[in-house]
Amino acid sequence: MADIAVVSGSASGIGRAVALRLADAGLDLVLLDLDEAALTKVADEIAARGRRALAFAADVTDPARLEDVREQAAAQLGAPSVVVNCAGWSVIVPFVKTDAAFWQKAIAVNLTGTIALTRTFLDGMIAAARGRVINIASDAGRVGSTGEVAYAAAKGGVIAFTKSLAREMARYDITVNCVCPGPTATPMLLVQDPKRIDALTRAIPLRRLAEPADIAGAVAFFAGPESGYITGQVLSVSGGLTMAG
Numbered sequence: 001m002a003d004i005a006v007v008s009g010s011a012s013g014i015g016r017a018v019a020l021r022l023a024d025a026g027l028d029l030v031l032l033d034l035d036e037a038a039l040t041k042v043a044d045e046i047a048a049r050g051r052r053a054l055a056f057a058a059d060v061t062d063p064a065r066l067e068d069v070r071e072q073a074a075a076q077l078g079a080p081s082v083v084v085n086c087a088g089w090s091v092i093v094p095f096v097k098t099d100a101a102f103w104q105k106a107i108a109v110n111l112t113g114t115i116a117l118t119r120t121f122l123d124g125m126i127a128a129a130r131g132r133v134i135n136i137a138s139d140a141g142r143v144g145s146t147g148e149v150a151y152a153a154a155k156g157g158v159i160a161f162t163k164s165l166a167r168e169m170a171r172y173d174i175t176v177n178c179v180c181p182g183p184t185a186t187p188m189l190l191v192q193d194p195k196r197i198d199a200l201t202r203a204i205p206l207r208r209l210a211e212p213a214d215i216a217g218a219v220a221f222f223a224g225p226e227s228g229y230i231t232g233q234v235l236s237v238s239g240g241l242t243m244a245g
Helices: 013-024 036-048 063-076 100-128 149-172 194-203 212-223
Strands: 004-008 028-033 053-057 082-085 131-136 174-181 234-237
Touching: 004 013, 004 100, 013 028, 013 036, 013 082, 013 212, 028 036, 028 063, 036 053, 053 063, 063 100, 082 100, 082 212, 100 131, 100 149, 100 174, 131 149, 131 212, 149 174, 149 234, 174 212, 212 234
Parallel strands: 004 028, 004 082, 028 053, 082 131, 131 174, 174 234
Antiparallel strands: none
16 A cells, blocks of 8 residues: 655645645655635546546644544545645745734644644554654745745744754654755745846856755655654755755
8 A cells, every 4th residue: 555645735735735746656645725626627637647536625734634544544545644835935034024914824734734734643653653744844944035024934944843853753663854945836836026036046056946846855755664763854856045054
């Protein structure tokens, strides 16, 4: 029986690329996103690759819905051994122009959602004494980002969550690692001012934005057997934009 991976935010961008890459690696998928129509198309793409996929319209900040997804997934596919937290939200705007509702959404989607989805599926991995958790944070959480203060704070929390959970889960042979993308050509970025995108591109030593597939490759590594002795680590995939140790 194939391993099963849960991927949030998998209707587009990095999440979609991750889901397709894991399907190509032989995993079956449990897909979560708010965009049900787009998610169904991704499930169809996975089926065309010969893998099974379940698509669930779900908000990662809704624990009751996540529990429902877990029960349905277990009944139809089995217990997942890989959890990938890709769901995210950001709008680039100066901090002084944001309000409490803005901060709360940034923290809820980017940090609380990551914690909630991980907790939902963790007991099954503990019972099996094996598993992989891969969190998509951001270099904004490592080095800061102008116009993304609340987002950076939330992603910094994801990094700390990753390291702390890795320490607790090591005894169960569950690894927990974090991928920090730099500027990536996703719908969330491409709606920004073209001048900002051009400036970001020129600042990257490799002189291009990341493609979602670049991030998916790092996730696939952490999900695979080659990374079995790696846990609690933060990997920047930024084309050299950030090189902090």
